[in-house]
Amino acid sequence: MSEFVHVAVDAMGGDNAPEEIIKGTVNALNACPNLKVTLAGQEAVVKAELDKLSYPADRVTILNCTEVIEMAEPPVDAIRTKKDSSIVKGLRLVKDGECDAFVTAGSTGAALAGGQLLVGRIKGIERPPLAPLIPSAKGPVLLIDCGANMDPRASMLLQFAQMGSIYMRNMTGIEKPRVGLVNVGTEEEKGNALAKEAHQLLKDCPDINFVGNIEARDIPAGVVDVAVTDAFTGNAILKTYEGVASMILHELKGALMKTLISKLGALLIKPSLKGMIKTFDATEYGGAPMLGLKGLVVKTHGNSKAAEIQHALEQCITFKEKKINDLFRSEMKLDELAAARRAASKKTEN
Amino acid sequence: MSEFVHVAVDAMGGDNAPEEIIKGTVNALNACPNLKVTLAGQEAVVKAELDKLSYPADRVTILNCTEVIEMAEPPVDAIRTKKDSSIVKGLRLVKDGECDAFVTAGSTGAALAGGQLLVGRIKGIERPPLAPLIPSAKGPVLLIDCGANMDPRASMLLQFAQMGSIYMRNMTGIEKPRVGLVNVGTEEEKGNALAKEAHQLLKDCPDINFVGNIEARDIPAGVVDVAVTDAFTGNAILKTYEGVASMILHELKGALMKTLISKLGALLIKPSLKGMIKTFDATEYGGAPMLGLKGLVVKTHGNSKAAEIQHALEQCITFKEKKINDLFRSEMKLDELAAARRAASKKTEN
Numbered sequence: 170m171s172e173f174v175h176v177a178v179d180a181m182g183g184d185n186a187p188e189e190i191i192k193g194t195v196n197a198l199n200a201c202p203n204l205k206v207t208l209a210g211q212e213a214v215v216k217a218e219l220d221k222l223s224y225p226a227d228r229v230t231i232l233n234c235t236e237v238i239e240m241a242e243p244p245v246d247a248i249r250t251k252k253d254s255s256i257v258k259g260l261r262l263v264k265d266g267e268c269d270a271f272v273t274a275g276s277t278g279a280a281l282a283g284g285q286l287l288v289g290r291i292k293g294i295e296r297p298p299l300a301p302l303i304p305s306a307k308g309p310v311l312l313i314d315c316g317a318n319m320d321p322r323a324s325m326l327l328q329f330a331q332m333g334s335i336y337m338r339n340m341t342g343i344e345k346p347r348v349g350l351v352n353v354g355t356e357e358e359k360g361n362a363l364a365k366e367a368h369q370l371l372k373d374c375p376d377i378n379f380v381g382n383i384e385a386r387d388i389p390a391g392v393v394d395v396a397v398t399d400a401f402t403g404n405a406i407l408k409t410y411e412g413v414a415s416m417i418l419h420e421l422k423g424a425l426m427k428t429l430i431s432k433l434g435a436l437l438i439k440p441s442l443k444g445m446i447k448t449f450d451a452t453e454y455g456g457a458p459m460l461g462l463k464g465l466v467v468k469t470h471g472n473s474k475a476a477e478i479q480h481a482l483e484q485c486i487t488f489k490e491k492k493i494n495d496l497f498r499s500e501m502k503l504d505e506l507a508a509a510r511r512a513a514s515k516k517t518e519n
Numbered sequence: 520m521s522e523f524v525h526v527a528v529d530a531m532g533g534d535n536a537p538e539e540i541i542k543g544t545v546n547a548l549n550a551c552p553n554l555k556v557t558l559a560g561q562e563a564v565v566k567a568e569l570d571k572l573s574y575p576a577d578r579v580t581i582l583n584c585t586e587v588i589e590m591a592e593p594p595v596d597a598i599r600t601k602k603d604s605s606i607v608k609g610l611r612l613v614k615d616g617e618c619d620a621f622v623t624a625g626s627t628g629a630a631l632a633g634g635q636l637l638v639g640r641i642k643g644i645e646r647p648p649l650a651p652l653i654p655s656a657k658g659p660v661l662l663i664d665c666g667a668n669m670d671p672r673a674s675m676l677l678q679f680a681q682m683g684s685i686y687m688r689n690m691t692g693i694e695k696p697r698v699g700l701v702n703v704g705t706e707e708e709k710g711n712a713l714a715k716e717a718h719q720l721l722k723d724c725p726d727i728n729f730v731g732n733i734e735a736r737d738i739p740a741g742v743v744d745v746a747v748t749d750a751f752t753g754n755a756i757l758k759t760y761e762g763v764a765s766m767i768l769h770e771l772k773g774a775l776m777k778t779l780i781s782k783l784g785a786l787l788i789k790p791s792l793k794g795m796i797k798t799f800d801a802t803e804y805g806g807a808p809m810l811g812l813k814g815l816v817v818k819t820h821g822n823s824k825a826a827e828i829q830h831a832l833e834q835c836i837t838f839k840e841k842k843i844n845d846l847f848r849s850e851m852k853l854d855e856l857a858a859a860r861r862a863a864s865k866k867t868e869n
Contacts, residue, residue: 243708306766319703319711353669353754356591361669361751385755386762401711402755404703405735405748409759412736416656417767424791431791437784441774 173205173228174486177259177268180210180218181237182275184472190274191218193478198224200479201486207262209234209255234258240471244278248286256280260287263464270465270485272456274473281317284459284466291494293503293510294461295325298400299468300333301457303410307391309454311337311346315403316459323366326350326397327374331501332460333395334377339491340484341394349383349393351402356382363399371397376500418446455480458488461497465489523555523578524836527609527618530560530568531587532625534822540624541568543828548574550829551836557612559584559605584608590821594628598636606630610637613814620815620835622806624823631667634809634816641844643853643860644811646671648679648750649818650686651807653760657741659804661687661696665753666809673716676700676747677724681851682810683745684727689841690834691744699733699743701752706732713749721747726850768796805830808838811847815839 178194180187187210194206205228208215212233219229236254238247251257256275260283262268271288273280281299290297299316302309313333318325330348337346350371352360357368359382371379380393385406388396398406425435455477456469465488467481488494497503528544530537537560544556555578558565562583569579586604588597601607606625610633612618621638623630631649640647649666652659663683668675680698687696700718702710707718709732721729730743735756738746748756775785805827806819815838817831838844847853 241706306770351755353751358593361749364751385758386765388759389762389766398755399711401703401714402752405701405752406755406759408735409738409756410763412739413760413763414767415736416739417764420656420795421771421792424795425788427791427794431788434784434787438775438781438788441777441781442771444777445770445774 173203174201174270174489175205175207175268176482176485177207177209177232177262177271178478178482179255179259179271179273179275180208180215181234181255182273183469184274185474186210186274187214187218189474190478191215192222193473193475194482195219195222195224196475197479197482198228201483204228204482204486206230206482207232207259207268209259209262211235232258232262238276238279240276242276242279244276244282245286247276247279248283256283257287260284260466263462263466264288268464269489270467272467272469272478272481272485274456274469274471274478277468278317280466280468281459284462285317288462288464288466291461291463291497291503293501293505293507294332294497295328296321297459297461298325298329298332299457299459300329300336301407302454303388303407304454305389305391309341310388310391310393311395312388312403312407313395313397313460314400315407315457316400318400320401321363321399323363323370326363326367326399327370328461328501330371330374330377330379330395330397332497333397335496335500336458336460336493337394339493339496340487343394345378346394347380347392348377348395348397349380349387351385351388351396351398351406352382354382354384367397455482455484458484463494465494523553524551524620524839525555525557525618526832526835527557527559527582527612527621528828528832529605529609529621529623529625530558530565531584531605532623533819534624535824536560536624537564537568539824540828541565542572543823543825544832545569545572545574546825547829547832548578551833554578554832554836556580556832557582557609557618559609559612561585582608582612588626588629590626592626592629594626594632595636597626597629598633606633607637610634610816613812613816614638618814619839620817622817622819622828622831622835624806624819624821624828627818627821628667630816630818631809634812635667638812638814638816641811641813641847641853643851643855643857644682644847645675645678647809647811648675648682649807649809650679650683651757652804653738653757655739655741659691660738660741660743661745662738662753662757663745663747663810664750665757665807666750668750670751671713671749673713673720676713676717676749677720678811678851680721680724680727680729680745680747682847683747685846685850686808686810686843687744689843689846690837693744695728696744697730697742698727698745698747699730699737701735701738701746701748701756702732704732704734717747805832805834808834813844815844 236251298314300313459466586601648664650663809816
């Protein structure tokens with residue numbers, strides 16, 4: 170049997186915690202014999218949920234946490250003060266090497282801040298991006314970054330492109346993931362200062378299959394596998410995506426329920442519609458990885474149900490089995506990068 | 520009868536030119552007795568299209584133009600070299616005060632560059648934004664800016680908020696348009712450097728009904744009437760909007776046509792669906808105004824049909840009748856702003 174993958178799970182995070190989180194975890198445990206889990210949360214509550222289910226007790230540990238970080242709390246403060254929360258204690262397990270990954274449906278801000286402050290970056294990585302997989306007409310697209318890097322340098326976008334490319338190649342099996350830079354038009358000279366500078370760096374990088382600038386509409390069309398952008402723009406794209414899809418599906422439902430005849434029609438199209446809606450179901454992908462950390466942190470939707478948690482845990486297994494962090498180090502030459510940076514900063518000091 | 524409103528129309532711009540452009544123009548002329556139009560384009564072609572229709576000949580002039588600016592041409596070069604194009608000649612009519620407005624379905628870049636270079640800004644306006652109306656669950660939302668200001672200063676975003684607010688109040692009759700700043704979260708301290716600075720300026724501006732930061736998903740939900748952002752983010756939102764809506768409607772169509780039974784269902788829901796799709800039909804709004812110019816420039820979709828052109832022309836009439844540029848000058852105290860700026864720059868010189 171292959172080596173165990175040990176994942177810490179935030180049992181208290183998200184709208185459906187702890188019930189759906191624990192259900193998803195147990196489903197993953199039953200499906201994956203090489204998965205071990207530490208459930209971070211209020212021990213009695215977690216225990217009570219576990220007792221409702223049938224699970225392999227030898228691969229489950231409960232880590233008692235008395236505090237909870239709320240969604241609206243200022244993330245950095247929360248990470249610093251709530252030392253007995255499930256997020257802080259879960260991330261510490263990754264930092265200490267006891268766990269390979271941490272999965273949470275809780276506060277995105279706390280997960281991002283904690284990932285950087287507690288787990289820490291791989292040497293040579295400038296900033297870790299948060300990279301959700303979003304649905305397109307031709308399969309999932311990795312939108313990188315939607316995280317904390319609001320005013321990144323162009324060199325960070327280059328690293329996002331490299332990490333995204335390695336991630337997609339190994340997680341989805343696409344041999345040469347198509348990488349696009351989100352911009353206002355396809356011409357090279359277009360964009361804001363950041364996009365113009367990043368375009369040149371991406372164009373000159375031999376390690377990625379850079380297809381050039383893309384417009385945001387190319388993401389739902391599935392023109393690329395990896396869409397590179399700053400976190401501010403990435404967030405706007407992700408939230409517009411969710412908002413427009415939810416508005417249209419809501420209006421569609423309204424239209425179908427409008428008259429007796431349309432209700433009859435709705436019954437007839439129901440099976441076809443279900444298949445279509447599944448195409449757009451981002452929960453199938455199992456959350457957004459935060460890449461470039463010494464370990465893996467996966468943030469799932471706040472309203473995650475069991476299926477998304479299970480898929481997030483399966484993602485952690487593949488991530489470790491494919492040794493993706495080692496690939497980041499070797500393919501991006503991160504040790505050399507870090508050494509060069511140290512030398513450059515020493516030179517400045519002298 | 521009220522004063523004439525004289526609009527120059529680019530007869531050659533867009534995928535459906537000249538046929539749909541001229542049809543829409545004639546429809547507007549027949550609907551609005553105080554509209555006069557100059558059609559800029561190849562005279563023989565324009566004449567041939569006009570001859571197919573019944574129109575008030577005394578309110579139509581043809582301005583012969585021998586050149587056409589293509590969609591992919593570098594805009595500034597095109598404006599400088601193609602002096603006999605419909606865009607350059609149409610914009611010149613506005614600059615010279617012969618026309619009140621210019622409508623084009625042609626190159627957005629050329630319209631934006633030409634608006635700035637040929638028509639020019641109102642004194643005191645830092646940069647003219649392009650502001651499309653986009654559909655939401657609760658009516659149109661003005662997304663300002665989606666234009667040429669890729670790296671704006673925060674003070675420009677304040678002017679976008681003020682112009683957007685005045686525009687929406689007068690064009691749609693909403694008394695106190697709700698203005699939101701596009702950001703990654705609603706908390707004040709969130710965002711990139713630009714959003715943080717702009718938030719303070721908008722909060723301190725007594726002339727607008729600032730509801731605070733919004734997330735991009737609040738736009739389709741219709742939480743605001745005016746969504747303020749930089750052109751890079753605005754473009755990403757607009758293109759995601761179009762891309763996701765088109766992807767979903769395409770998949771929906773596929774689902775409906777999948778089986779014999781779903782086809783029957785589709786027939787039954789057709790009337791209800793039509794009403795729903797109309798809700799999202801941005802062509803109803805009649806294009807995106809470029810605000811803050813000495814005159815009005817309206818950019819319609821590249822694939823505009825007659826209805827959008829007609830609505831764009833009607834927008835020009837309301838814009839003039841409501842004296843919106845005068846309101847910009849008085850309510851935003853643009854003369855004082857310009858004088859203060861002149862004084863400040865003189866001080867720097869001495």
